[in-house]
Amino acid sequence: MQVTETLNEGLKRAYSITVTAAELDAKVNEKLVEAQPEVEMKGFRKGKVPMALLKKQFGPRVLGEAMQEAVDGAMSEHFEKTGDRPATQPDVKMTDGENWKEGDDVLVDMSYEKLPEIPEVDLAKLKLEKLVAKADDAAVEEALANLAETAQDFEDRKKGSKAKDGDQVVFDFLGKVDDVAFEGGAAEDYPLVLGSGSFIPGFEEQLVGVKAGEEKAVTVTFPEDYQAENLAGKEAIFECTIKAVKEPKAAEVNDELAKKFGAEDLAGLKGQIAERLEAEYADAARALMKRELLDALDKEVTFDLPPSLVEAEAGQIAHQLWHEENPDVQDHNHDPITPTDEHNTLAERRVRLGLLLAELGQKAEVEVTDAEMTQAIMNQARQYPGQERQFFEFIQQNQQMQQQMRAPLFEDKVVDHVFSLATVTEKEITKDELQKAVEALEDE
Template sequence: MQVTETLNEGLKRGYSITVSAEELDAKVNDKLKEAQPDIEMKGFRKGKVPMPLLKKQFGQRLLGEAMQETIDGAMSKHFEDSGDRPALQPEVKMTNEDWKEGDDIQVEMNYEKLPEMPEVDLSALKLEKMVVKAGDAEVDEALQNLAETAQDFKDRKKNAKAKDGDQVVIDFLGKVDGEAFDGGAAEDYPLVLGSGSFIPGFEEQLVGVKAGEEKNVEVSFPDDYGAENLKGKAAVFECTVKAVKEPVAAEINDELATKFGAEDLAALKTQIAERLEAEYAGAARQVMKRDLLDQLDEKVSVDLPPSLVEAEAKQIAHQLWHEDNPDVQGHDHPEVEPTDEHTKLAERRVKLGLLLAELGQKAEIEVTDAEMTQAIMNQARQYPGQERAFFDFVRQNQQMQQQLRAPIFEDKVVDHVAEQATVTEKEVSKDDLQKAVEALEDDE
């Protein structure tokens, strides 16, 4: 086998690989010898079929397999010897298209290699970590929000009209074509107007009713309604309003605390403070992470594989186009051409991605099975009732696994880098932290 360099320009590499006919023939013979003990043929005992006959019978079938294995082996040996890591799958093609058995194989291989990342003195990084304490005002605000979620309802004044957000207690009987239908009746049903719990158009017609009033609500069942006999049908619901109630927030006391699993109000306040500070810490980490990545970006200058930058720029442009055109769900739209701004952002992402991968590899950072399982479970919660199916889908989909693994790996490497850097804590207000987070969003 002969390997000759044909291109060495920046990160681009090209090689001509020649596999001699003798090498290929030897590969086929090795395969036949390996299979010979198990082959049976009429007129011969098992394992005793002569090689010339085996070659005549099976040689052509094994030739393509031997060619592929030989070329793959040549490529693997080249990358092992050279230390090159291709940015994308190498382009490989036979150049002697008129090849026939007995000829040497001529193969051309082209690829872009990943650059060698420079050493970075991580101890020279200086980072600031914002720290926000949950004060009484923040805890009280969160408590008030909890009280509103645990709201109750009390009767409005006599003859008061129901408003959106009120609860009306009703008896109702639904009819289609003058006939009552199964599941269309209830007594003392507490319906919150505006909750969207009834079919479209029902709740809106009860806005303005009073206790003691009777009202016919006329609606049509959606075409995709669950009951086949009601799909698209017009219906009349005869409603009797028993009560009209306004929402009231729950009182902030020990009873409210027990509703949320705390022993008393003091314990609930402690839990809220801890949760808020955990949220603040997460936001502060994102701010520090951006600063860390900015410093790494400034410190590292390296040639980047054009193919990776181009692919990333196209992905960025495509994603942003869909964000600007949310009504377009599929990809049946004109090709989106990346701008200089997209390309600049792509260069940053590719450079930092390669650098973090290198730092993670050197530090032997890995994503554990437990971390992957947790990530899959978190994602699966977005599909209520289909968690098991989603879990199985991810387990069988390597690309999806990589999408979940990549951010976990990146965060672990960022934590590793931060451990080597000089980190100074700075206590700030919630507003200061919020402004810093908003600045990150504006830069994206």
């Protein structure tokens, strides 16, 4: 077997691999000898079929396997010997595949871009600033007021008042299709918040403007995909008797409100709110320090980048930004999008930092555990209520999706590792100053 270099330019490499006919024939014989003890053929005892007959019967089938194994072996040996790590899957093809016949040497061309050598970084010399914001009384009171809004009560409007969007209407109703009442279409003293979207589309809008004591006929059409097949797509009339019209009123901020949110009293709820706010501030501060770290590493380290990785990343950036600017286009049936110089510059930064973090993580033996992956999948599955199990099974069976979820987990663990080695100083700031810093980062 012979491997000859045909291209050595930057990170690009190309080789010609020759597997001689004799080597290939020896590989075929080796596989046949290995299989011979288990082969059964009419007229011969098990394991006693002559090699010549085995080769005639199974040789062509084994030949393809032997050829693949020989080429794979040559590639593995090459990468072990040179230490090259391909940036993407190597391009491998037979030089004379269409005209090749048994007894010929196998000639294969292999080309790839190798990953660059990543220079060492003295992480201890990195100087980072960690912003620390405390939850002051004003922030806690603001969050408390928002909680009171979500726990709102309702009180009767002035007699004769018309219901507005956001009001609660208490009413009796009876639904009929073709003048026949249907199961589940009736209730008494039902409290409905107008605009909540909890009833059939078009129902709540028709109750805007009703008064207590009024009777109202609401006509709606059930959706075609309605869960009750006997009602799907049909028109229904609901005879409604309005009992009360109530306006929303924020809940009083007291111990009773605190108990609704699982706290013993108001002081306990304020403590919980302060902890939650400071956790949010810490997440924002971490994002800012991570950006500071990436900027520092980007300036600190330079090395050649595989052109194919940069090109792919630039294309992805351009495509994503185009869709953000053209939200009406949901599919990918559009003209090709050519990356700009700005896209290419951003792609180079992302590829450089991605390779550097991967190298730092590998050297530090950073790993994403099965438990961490499971937790991440469960967190994302909560975005699909009622379909959590199906989502979990989908991820388990999809290696590409697993990799997409594993990558940010790995990156965050590497970033935390670098934080632990860098020189970090804390700076206490206000919530408003932190917010301005976050907004400035988002505007970049």
